[in-house]
Amino acid sequence: MNRNNEQYMPTTYGSPLRQKRGYPYPKQMTSRQTTLRTNNFTTETNNDDNNVDTTPRPLPPVITNPAYLQGYLRTKIGKFMKVNFLLGTGTFIDKDGILKEVGVDHIVLRDIKTGEDVIGDLYSIKFVEIPD
Known part of the structure; x- marks a missing residue:
């Protein structure tokens, strides 16, 4: 049975159960992932050797902009x-x-x-x- 592009399988009680297909949001960090910060970029690494996301992401402006206390102190x-x-x-x-x-x-x-x-x-x- 296909419902909203997700596969369902019926149980003995008649209510459908969704099949487990993995974590639906691969970009979010799990407990085994770490975050590395270098200069003004953040890089996420995955210790599971799959779904490695090494895209540099800029730090928030509160840390990099000298108009804020954090940015000035940096x-x-x-x-x-x-x-x-x-x-x-x-x-x-x-x-x-x-x-x-x-x-x-x-x-x-x-x-x-x-x-x-x-x-x-x-x-x-x-x-x-x-x-x-």
């Missing part, structure tokens, strides 16, 4: 900076280090004293001081 990767975070209603915390990475909602600073990475919430940043 132009300062590798520079020393002091970042002021607001926690709650009146608590400021200062973190300083070398900017290592900028994500959609976070930044990564490398602490120059300990060498550890410090990840901070982008939405709680209030001031960023970048000395010359």
Whole structure:
């Protein structure tokens, strides 16, 4: 029986069941796929060796456009900076280090004293001081 271009097979109860024909959306990532980000492009790779999609896709403009905080901070990767975070209603915390990475909602600073990475919430940043 063919109904809306899908094959159905009847059961003993009289209701049709759809035959399993694989995942209907091959472009969507499954749990075994990973995403690689290089420069301004995202590449999806499939670890199953079938349906490999290596088409570069541009990153969202919030990350690449310097009119946004994320885009501007990406132009300062590798520079020393002091970042002021607001926690709650009146608590400021200062973190300083070398900017290592900028994500959609976070930044990564490398602490120059300990060498550890410090990840901070982008939405709680209030001031960023970048000395010359």
